[in-house]
Amino acid sequence: MPDHSARTDVQLPARVTMPLLTLITQQSLDEDYLHVAERRAAGAPPPPRRLPHRTAAVVIAVFGILVTTAAVQTSRNADITDAGRATLVSQIGDRRATLSELQDRIVRDRERNVGLEQRLNQVTSTEEEASSRVRRLETVAGFIPVTGEGVRVVVDDAPNGDATQAVRDEDLAKLVDGLWSAGAEAIAINGYRLTVLSAIRNVNVAIHVNSRPLTPPYTVEAIGDTRTMQANLLDSTLGSEFFSLAEQLGFVYSMHNVDELSLPAARFPRLRSVQAGTSADQKTHMDEETNP
Incomplete structure (x- = not known):
């Protein structure tokens, strides 16, 4: 039978027994430091330092330009919107004035139509009375x-x-x-x-x-x-x-x-002249x- 006790005395490397997260962290840091040490030992210049502040300033400047442009455009659009709104308000006022004038004209025309209808009724009544009178006179006079x-x-x-x-x-x-x-x-x-x-x-x-x-x-x-x-x-x-x-x-x-x-x-008589006179005349x- 194999001897298991002998195997337990064998020492395993740390990377085998160490937790994975700790191993990754330590190895990453160790490799960084090792890389830096090797560059120093070889006499290579250190890597250039990043300029985070300058980059941030550039980004902020660009953002500011965009914001300013947007503000200017918004202001221009606001002016155009205000001008369009004023034009619409003016047109609405003109249309209302025109509508009010047309309504007043309609009222005047209606009153005029009522007056004309009343006058027409009076004229029609007068004409009917005159026609009836003429008819009676023609009947009595004998000419119809x-x-x-x-x-x-x-x-x-x-x-x-x-x-x-x-x-x-x-x-x-x-x-x-x-x-x-x-x-x-x-x-x-x-x-x-x-x-x-x-x-x-x-x-x-x-x-x-x-x-x-x-x-x-x-x-x-x-x-x-x-x-x-x-x-x-x-x-x-x-x-x-x-x-x-x-x-x-x-x-x-x-x-x-x-x-x-x-x-x-x-028959209509032929009248040569008309003058006032008596029955004897x-x-x-x-x-x-x-x-x-």
Whole structure:
């Protein structure tokens, strides 16, 4: 068997038995010192000393330059930023002023539109009233055709043929005036529309309306309220005189309501001159036109 006791008497080197960390530290220091001693023994000059302070100064200087550059750049950027901000603030102020002016203009335009709309409504109302008035005046004056319900009265001479029992202009005038007073809005005789300038008169034995001769029977058509016109005509003074005269002279007449009558428009007269006058002057002037 091998003898283990003999082996235990063998001395191991220190680098084997020494802890690893201690060994590394000591050997490193010993080798450094050994290296320095060998250089001294060989007469070599010592290694140059490092200049940590100079290097640090250079680094600090470079860092300072960088910091200064950054500060200058930041200052310049700050100036540019401030200028841009001032420009934006100025533009915002200008835009606000422009917006305020536009809003004020909108308010003024709205008020103006309201005033114009009110004026337009007034003008429209005035125009409608004027148009309605013109329509009524044209209807009464007889210068536009009209249609509506009314009364038709047909009058003829007495059947015996006596000239003294023939219908005359004054008889038709009483009937027409009675119809006007009974509420007639438009009247025509034998298709000739009556106006404020119309004249009913005898020329020899013929009755003329608006200087146009008529032949019997005479058909008088009046547009108005059929519920009251006949009764109003009979109750009026002129109407009662006409029917009393018709009974005395033997006129043949009939009167009845019509659901729809159509009366033509009267022709516009040719006015040569206009002047104030009386009804007698008007009659004289019409006679002159009839008998030149």
